[in-house]
Amino acid sequence: EDQVTQSPEALRLQEGESSSLNCSYTVSGLRGLFWYRQDPGKGPEFLFTLYSAGEEKEKERLKATLTKKESFLHITAPKPEDSATYLCAVRIQGAQKLVFGQGTRLTINP
Amino acid sequence: DARVTQTPRHKVTEMGQEVTMRCQPILGHNTVFWYRQTMMQGLELLAYFRNRAPLDDSGMPKDRFSAEMPDATLATLKIQPSEPRDSAVYFCASGFRSRDSPLHFGNGTRLTVT
Numbered sequence: 001e002d003q004v005t006q007s008p009e010a011l012r013l014q015e016g017e018s019s020s021l022n023c024s025y026t027v028s029g030l031r032g033l034f035w036y037r038q039d040p041g042k043g044p045e046f047l048f049t050l051y052s053a054g055e056e057k058e059k060e061r062l063k064a065t066l067t068k069k070e071s072f073l074h075i076t077a078p079k080p081e082d083s084a085t086y087l088c089a090v091r092i093q094g095a096q097k098l099v100f101g102q103g104t105r106l107t108i109n110p
Numbered sequence: 111d112a113r114v115t116q117t118p119r120h121k122v123t124e125m126g127q128e129v130t131m132r133c134q135p136i137l138g139h140n141t142v143f144w145y146r147q148t149m150m151q152g153l154e155l156l157a158y159f160r161n162r163a164p165l166d167d168s169g170m171p172k173d174r175f176s177a178e179m180p181d182a183t184l185a186t187l188k189i190q191p192s193e194p195r196d197s198a199v200y201f202c203a204s205g206f207r208s209r210d211s212p213l214h215f216g217n218g219t220r221l222t223v224t
Binding site: 032034036037041042043044045047049055087094095097098099101102103 | 152205
């Protein structure tokens with residue numbers, strides 16, 4: 001069964017304190033791994049897509065990386081506005097749907 | 111910025127009542143998805159459509175849920191009769207049929223069944 005597991009469930013950091021979120025996956029054939037950000041009361045907002053091991057994508061203070069078993073979302077010198085739930089999802093071969101992990105709730109204290 | 115539009119944003123209803131949620135996908139997108147989000151289960155896929163045809167509705171309780179796309183600009187999700195366990199946030203998302211296409215989500219309908 002295709003499975004996506006995110007850790008930790010929640011993470012609290014001080015402003016400027018860099019860290020990483022983990023997304024491990026077990027799928028029959030990966031067509032893409034997606035990172036989303038979700039703010040309270042809003043729908044998930046697309047951040048990145050990664051397709052193959054070794055690939056990296058960057059956007060402002062965020063960098064996503066991919067291996068054959070997991071993906072990391074690195075947050076460098078975060079600010080309070082980076083506080084959100086970060087969701088990881090996989091698209092498997094032969095399907096268009098995304099299978100989501102449970103998310104990591106990130107809080108950045110000023 | 112084009113967005114997926116969902117109505118209503120909030121719905122409170124009594125057990126046994128019919129609930130209809132509506133979604134306007136982004137113009138030109140040919141795949142539409144319905145997801146349900148709860149604290150316990152996270153985001154679960156209920157159903158999805160390509161070019162208005164249902165492709166997979168295995169995530170939906172068939173006896174009470176139904177999803178349709180009457181035209182390319184409207185997708186509906188109905189629950190009849192509603193039950194308290196249906197309380198959740200229901201999201202619609204749309205995209206293109208390609209591996210490069212992410213899904214774009216609306217802001218959801220928060221459903222409370224009492």
